[in-house]
Amino acid sequence: MLRAAWFIARSDVAYLLRQRETLLWTFLMPPVFFFFIGSVTGGFAGGGGSAPSITVQSPEDAGFLADHVVRRIEEQGFEVTRSSDPDTLAAARRRLILPAGFTDSVAAQKPVKIEFATQSDAGVDTQYDQIRVARAVYGVLADVIVSADAEGTFDPAAIERLADEPRPLQLTVSQAGNRAEIPTGFEQSVPGTMVMFTLLVMLTGGAVLLVIERNQGLLRRLASSPLPRRGVVLGKWGGRLFLGLVQIGFAMLVGTLFFKIRWGPDLPMLLAILLTWGALAAALGILLGNLARTEGQSIGLGVLASNVLAALGGCWWPIEVTPQWMQSFALTLPTGWTMDALHKLVNFGAGATSVVPHLLALVVGTLVLGWAAVRTFRFQ
């Protein structure tokens, strides 16, 4: 049986890899989607590769100390834009408002109020932003106190000198593991597109070939050959699995080389997740090929199913930015299991054991769909 399966799998892979559609959707379109979706979703949740932005409203009479606040904020990793336009300020993801006469008020030892606001009020990212802004403001306060203490007063030159001096005491803060920052940009688009396109190719190309073979009598002819039928079915599944793995491998390579994706410390578990995902998608492709009567049906159903599963499972956008009910629903779908596991392993540094339930769900899903595919397989 295994010899028959190997022969069929080999033949199917060779056949599918000669199809223009397969080459297009396996090798060409995924990188395009990596770039396109990654660029579009780069701003989700304020994450991504570029520095977080902050808009500062600094009145004209705010004085030189306002410039120093900006400098300290930039040192915290923010990209600062100054604006007084109310619309721009209202639309800003983060905004910092300095009061009029800021420097003079500080010099006169009057209390001043600096207002910091973000568009989202909760979450780890917002808290992290608040901490960094607070550090910047406390830094300015410390500079003022030290300068006044040393020189009796503070002026731009004194503050500048102080800022340029090396700090005798430095506090270095590093992350204990990855922050649970929602993946955006390429961190989202590369795994999301990879998962979606694997499913798309299985549900279209993989299913269509089966329909063509059945409608043209090729499967009937195969059933009349000495090849064991179970071997033929196993080969059909194995060929599609291999193609899926080729697709995943290519996507990972392109993601690593061109989009600087780091796949996390648990590569064996990541590969196990992707292997079972490929196996499940291959079984689903066979099942669709069994149920469809025409090429049009299989393509239509394949495109529809893969897009719906991709969208609801978090392939198009990080599922973490959607409402809680949608996040819960995603975990009922195989795309959701896969994407959640990838986020945990790649972005959240959650460790291999955290995705064992995902792996088990994918294995069980593969077995159930594989059983259904075998039961419904038709040679004519």
Place this chain on the structure above:
Amino acid sequence: MIEVAQLRKEYGDLVAVGGVSFTAETGAIFGLLGPNGAGKTTTIGCISGLLEPTAGTVRVRGHDVVREGTRAKASLGVVPQEIALYEDLSAGENVRFWGQAYGLGGSKLRARMTDVLEITGLLDRADDRVDQFSGGMKRRLNFACGIVHEPQVLLLDEPTVGVDPQSRVRLLDLVREQANQGVCVLYTTHYMEEAQSMCDRLAIIDHGHIIAQGSLEELQAQMGERDLVRVSGSFDENDLRRVFSRDEDVEVVTVDDAQATLSVRQASSKLPTLLAALTRADSEVRDITVSQPSLESLFIKLTGKELRE
């Protein structure tokens, strides 16, 4: 050799094949003749192991196709009715695929690929994609894929459907050649002429039952010396049957308002008598055709209907 005994295949209430029995010998062509839907393809499906019989047995070279499927299939070559080829592969790649499916490999496979492409006249087109081929070329390639592994039993299911005359002659020659080489050939067709010219023995099948079988001579003998006379016009069935009821030389095979079919001994010499009798039966005759005894006339005599495509 193929031995089919009381083969029956049912789909729910539908009986596709109802108790078919025949034996196809080595080195001969056994024809299964019948109209579309008669049960020929179902019978081939059961013999090739594609369908599991509801009852009865099929043995290929002594191996039961149900219990010893792999052994039975290993000696079978199947040329299906449809063009079962990968259209976007080349002719050579198709032959290679089916050769490998039957266990061929290496130099043996290469040699057989060359052989079958050569005898089917496709060697110079071996690298061309099948979707660029004509219908006749595809039929020949379909045949080549069925014999690449040198089967000892060859099942041909209407292999000449939709083929141009030139390709048909070539295909029929190839089939005859296989039989001459000692292959047991089972050939289904609904073309009377093909069956008459090709087959050493024949079974006529209709509605899933074999209604006659034997050599061509044996089957024609069942018609006796009688010709088939088809008369067009207008008829009253009762009057017609009454007029010919006492005439031993004339048998009414079928009759309806517009056409009557008669089985008549030495019809050409009895035409004036026939016309007079038809007039007595108040029939209006517009056209009359006399056919010599043939498989077709036998089929009409046995089933009361013509064998059409």
